[in-house]
Amino acid sequence: MNQISILYSSDIHADVDRFLRLATLASSLRYELTAVGRHVILVDTGDAEDRACVESDLSKGAAMYRLLRIAGYQAAVVGNGLLLSYGPQILPHIDGASNLPLLCANVLTRDLHPTPLPGATPARIVACGPVRVGLIGLTTEIKDTYEQFYSVRVPNTIETARQQLHALRAQGCQVIGVLSHLGYERDVALAETMPELSFIIGGHSHTRMAQPRVVYGVPICHAGDRARFLGRLDLTLDDHDKLVEWRGQVLPVKDDLPPHPEASAMWTVIKQDTARKLNQEIAQLDGPATLAHSEACGLGQMAADALRERMQADVAICATGHFADGLPSGPITLGDLVHACSSTANAGVAEVTGAQLVRALEYGADPDVWQRSPRGMVNQTVGILQVSGLRYHLNLEAPFGQRVRDVKIDDHPVQPDATYRIAATDFELVPHRGYFPDLALDEITLDVTRVLREVLLDYLRQQPTTTPPAEPRIELRAVAVTRSPDVAEPPVEPGDTPRPHKTQPLGDILRQVPPRPPEE
Numbered sequence: 474m475n476q477i478s479i480l481y482s483s484d485i486h487a488d489v490d491r492f493l494r495l496a497t498l499a500s501s502l503r504y505e506l507t508a509v510g511r512h513v514i515l516v517d518t519g520d521a522e523d524r525a526c527v528e529s530d531l532s533k534g535a536a537m538y539r540l541l542r543i544a545g546y547q548a549a550v551v552g553n554g555l556l557l558s559y560g561p562q563i564l565p566h567i568d569g570a571s572n573l574p575l576l577c578a579n580v581l582t583r584d585l586h587p588t589p590l591p592g593a594t595p596a597r598i599v600a601c602g603p604v605r606v607g608l609i610g611l612t613t614e615i616k617d618t619y620e621q622f623y624s625v626r627v628p629n630t631i632e633t634a635r636q637q638l639h640a641l642r643a644q645g646c647q648v649i650g651v652l653s654h655l656g657y658e659r660d661v662a663l664a665e666t667m668p669e670l671s672f673i674i675g676g677h678s679h680t681r682m683a684q685p686r687v688v689y690g691v692p693i694c695h696a697g698d699r700a701r702f703l704g705r706l707d708l709t710l711d712d713h714d715k716l717v718e719w720r721g722q723v724l725p726v727k728d729d730l731p732p733h734p735e736a737s738a739m740w741t742v743i744k745q746d747t748a749r750k751l752n753q754e755i756a757q758l759d760g761p762a763t764l765a766h767s768e769a770c771g772l773g774q775m776a777a778d779a780l781r782e783r784m785q786a787d788v789a790i791c792a793t794g795h796f797a798d799g800l801p802s803g804p805i806t807l808g809d810l811v812h813a814c815s816s817t818a819n820a821g822v823a824e825v826t827g828a829q830l831v832r833a834l835e836y837g838a839d840p841d842v843w844q845r846s847p848r849g850m851v852n853q854t855v856g857i858l859q860v861s862g863l864r865y866h867l868n869l870e871a872p873f874g875q876r877v878r879d880v881k882i883d884d885h886p887v888q889p890d891a892t893y894r895i896a897a898t899d900f901e902l903v904p905h906r907g908y909f910p911d912l913a914l915d916e917i918t919l920d921v922t923r924v925l926r927e928v929l930l931d932y933l934r935q936q937p938t939t940t941p942p943a944e945p946r947i948e949l950r951a952v953a954v955t956r957s958p959d960v961a962e963p964p965v966e967p968g969d970t971p972r973p974h975k976t977q978p979l980g981d982i983l984r985q986v987p988p989r990p991p992e993e
Contacts, residue, residue: 474709474710474711474712475512475601475602475603475604475709475710475714476510476511476512476707476708476709476710477511477512477513477514477601477604477606477648477707477708477710478502478506478511478512478513478514478705478706478707478708479513479514479515479516479650479672479674479704479705479706479708480499480502480503480513480514480515480516480703480704480705481515481516481517481518481652481674481694481696481703481704481705481706482495482499482517482518482521482696482700482703482704483517483518483519483520483654483674483675483676483677483679483695483696483697483698483704484518484519484520484552484676484677484679484697484698484699485517485520485521485523485537485698485699485700486520486521486522486523486525486554486698486699487521487522487523487525487526487528487529487537488523488699488700489526489528489537489540489740490732491699491700491701491726492521492540492544492700492736493540493732493733493736493737493740494700494726494727494728494730494731494732494733495700495703495726496540496544496545496732496733496736497730497731497732497733498703498724498726498730499515499544499545499703500544500545500733502703502705502724503515503545511707512601512602512604514547514599514601514606514608515544515545515546515547516546516547516548516549516550516608516652516674517541517546517548517549517550517676518549518550518552518652518653518654518674518675518676518677519549519550519551519552519553519554519555519612519654519676519677520552520553520554520555520654520676520677521534521537521538521540521541521549521552522534522536522537522538522554522555522558523537523554524558524817524924527747527751527811528740528743528744528747531747531750531751531811532570532743532747533558533559533563533566533567534554534555534558534559534563534567535566535567535570535571536743536747538567538570538571538573538575539570539571539573539739539743540736540739540740540743541571541573542571542572542573543735543736543739544733544735544736546573547574547597547599548573548574548575548576548597548599548608548610548652549573549574549575549576550575550576550577550610550611550612550652550653550654550676551564551575551576551577551580551590551593551610551612551654552612552613552654552676552677553612553613553615553654553677555567556580556612556613556619556623557615557618557921558817558924559921559922560623560921560922561580561590561591561623561625562922563592564577564590564591564592564593565591565592566592567592568592568593569592574594574597575592575593575594575610576593576594576595576596576597576608576609576610576652577589577590577593577594577595577610577611577612578595578596578609578610578611578633578634578637579611579612579614579627579628579630579633579634580612580619580625580626580627581625581626581627581628582624582625582626583620583624583625583626587626587628590625593610594610595609595610595633595637596608596609596610596637596640596641597610598641598644598646603714604647604648604710604714605644605645605646605647605648606646606647606648606649606650607637607638607641607642607644607646607648607649607650608650608651608652609634609637609638609641609649609650609651609652610651610652610654611630611633611634611651611652611653611654611655611663612654612655613654613655613656613677614627614630614655614659615627617914621914621915622919622921623921630655630659630663631662631663631666631667634651634663634667634670635667638667638669638670647710647714647715647716648671648708648710648716649669649670649671650670650671650672650673650674651663651670651672651673651674652674653673653674653675653676653677654675654676654677655675655677656675656676656677656678656680657675657678657680657693657695658678660673660675660693660695661686661688661693664688664689664691664693665688665689667691668689668690668691670691671691671708671716672685672691672692672693672694672706672708672719673691673692673693673694674694674695674704674706675693675694675695676695676698678695679697679698680695680697681695681696681697681698681701681702681723682694682695682723683722683723684721684722685706685719685721692706692719692721694706694721696723697723700726701725701726702723702724702725702726703723703724703726704721704722704723704724705721705722705723705724706719706720706721707719707720707721750807751806751807751808751811752806752807752808753806753807754804754805754806755805755806755807755810755930755933755934756804756805756933756934756936756938756939757803757804757805757937757938757939758800758801758802758803758805758938758939758940758941759802759938759939759940760802760940760941760943761799761800761801761802761941762775762799762800762941763799763941764793764796764798764799764813765793765856766793766794766843766853766854766855766856766857767843767856767857767869768857768945768947768949769859769945769946769947770793770799770859771799771941771942771943772793772796772799772800772813772941773791773793773796773856773859774859774860774861774941774942774945774946775929775932775939775941775942776791776795776796776814776859776925776928776929777789777790777791777859777860777861777896778861778932778942779928779929779931779932780820780861780896780897780898780925780928781861781862781896782932783820783896783920783923783928783931783932784820784821784822784894784896784920785822785894786822786862786894786895786896787862787882787893787894787895788830788860788861788862788863788882788893788894788895788896789860789861789862789895789896789897790833790834790837790858790859790860790861790895790896790897790901790908791858791859791860791861791897791898791901791925792837792843792855792856792857792858792859792900792901793853793854793855793856793857793859794816794847794853794854794855794856795814795815795816795818795898795900795925796813796814796815796816796853797812797813797814797815797853798812798813799813800813800941805933807930810926810929810930810933811926814925814926814929815926816898816900816924816925816926817924818898818899818900818924818925819898819899819919819920819921819923819924819925820896820897820898820919820920820923820924820925820928821896821897821898821899821902821917821918821919821920822894822895822896822897822917822918823894823895823897823902823909823912823916823917823918824892824893824894824895824916825892825893825895825909825912826889826890826891826892826893827880827887827888827889827890827891827893828889828890829909829911829912830863830880830887830893830895831877831880831887831889833858833901833908833909834858834860834865834867834877834880835873835874835876835877836907836908837855837857837858837908838857838858838867838869838876838877839873839876840869842855842907843855843856843857857869857947858901858908859946859947860946860947861896861946862882862883863880863881863882863887863946864879864880864881864946864947864948865877865878865879865880865881865946865947865948866878866879866947866948866949866950867947867948867949867950868949868950869949878950898925899917899919902917903917
């Protein structure tokens with residue numbers, strides 16, 4: 474009889490300290506299991522990286538996959554964190570930096586004859602003695618977002634999985650399973666449709682189950698998130714290499730476990746390399762770039778200038794909630810910029826009318842909007858909209874419809890029916906934010922290769938010395954305004970309602986995390 478143990482993690486999200494202990498647990502288990510004749514496979518089902526970790530972010534995720542590889546992982550699924558934060562073009566970089574197979578079968582190139590994404594492979598075969606184990610990688614289905622902003626195709630996931638299963642069978646695989654970053658509910662649907670699968674090991678929904686759930690004979694396994702548990706699935710095959718028994722469990726990663734030696738040494742090198750990058754001087758400012766949330770400020774206006782230049786727009790807007798602090802006068806390091814701008818929003822551009830632009834400024838001046846402190850803007854408020862290429866008068870005490878006056882572009886009054894090319898980030902442009910509620914998603918073009926901090930970095934590096942905009946483009950006016958009795962306040966539309974949000978790239982904003990069963 475052949476016995477195979479699959480160890481797995483998911484949604485680590487760059488919780489490195491805990492991951493280093495998980496790697497120790499996995500290494501210890503591998504030693505024990507192989508000592509008694511079992512074959513061991515160690516895999517991850519996606520989202521090992523996270524932009525909240527500076528080492529992960531500055532390497533565009535590669536640092537985490539280097540850690541996985543040196544900890545003995547044999548494959549990792551491409552999660553939505555990689556695709557949405559950095560774009561498919563980052564996969565060859567991660568593949569080259571880590572030499573870890575990245576699995577993704579259901580996002581393909583947008584060619585006449587679509588092929589796997591460069592840097593990824595749809596499946597991997599792992600030899601366990603005479604048994605060949607086929608692993609199919611499936612990632613989150615965000616078809617509209619992926620196909621709108623990337624040059625990719627997203628075929629039907631279940632049909633794709635079925636095609637891969639047939640291909641692996643043709644290559645002699647006796648055991649075929651899915652490594653899934655689809656989420657628990659989609660894993661259940663997959664098992665219901667494909668009972669011929671040997672197993673599904675999932676992620677994305679951060680579900681943890683003490684025991685696998687069996688759906689049409691297929692065990693579905695989830696080990697939670699942030700390296701708090703290591704999953705284990707034991708398979709037993711008879712002398713004819715037929716799967717006859719399985720057992721599954723999740724093992725807690727205890728705090729007293731020592732960190733994995735080789736991975737810890739690698740992490741030390743990664744941190745040292747990151748520290749050197751953070752200490753590099755990137756610019757000189759001949760004045761401070763101040764930060765303020767209720768008035769015009771140097772950093773906000775400079776960011777709007779950078780967005781406008783990057784996207785070649787007529788005007789630009791930018792909320793100050795993207796920033797945690799201003800920038801001092803003098804030499805600026807990358808670390809200063811990382812500290813000041815923690816936003817992960819992508820630069821974007823759209824065509825809007827003058828009326829839409831004025832309404833966005835008006836909406837952004839609503840105290841219920843600009844004074845919010847949403848998730849992702851730690852200890853910050855959203856702030857009023859900073860601008861580039863235009864000026865306006867603002868009365869924060871006025872009622873809706875009368876806060877913004879005298880909006881001018883190039884010293885000319887904005888024309889309500891004229892069309893203007895406006896730059897911003899996905900935070901301001903996405904319709905459900907409320908700034909542009911009638912702007913369709915397909916009318917927005919995002920530069921998914923650059924987040925706001927990188928746009929600012931490019932802008933600062935273009936010139937030896939940068940002068941932050943000192944003259945305010947927003948004139949604050951505390952003039953009493955009385956509402957005309959014959960003018961009713963506009964009805965509140967769905968887009969006008971303030972909603973909790975995060976400064977995430979567009980796909981993360983739209984991502985619907987699948988429901989999950991209660992933790993056991």
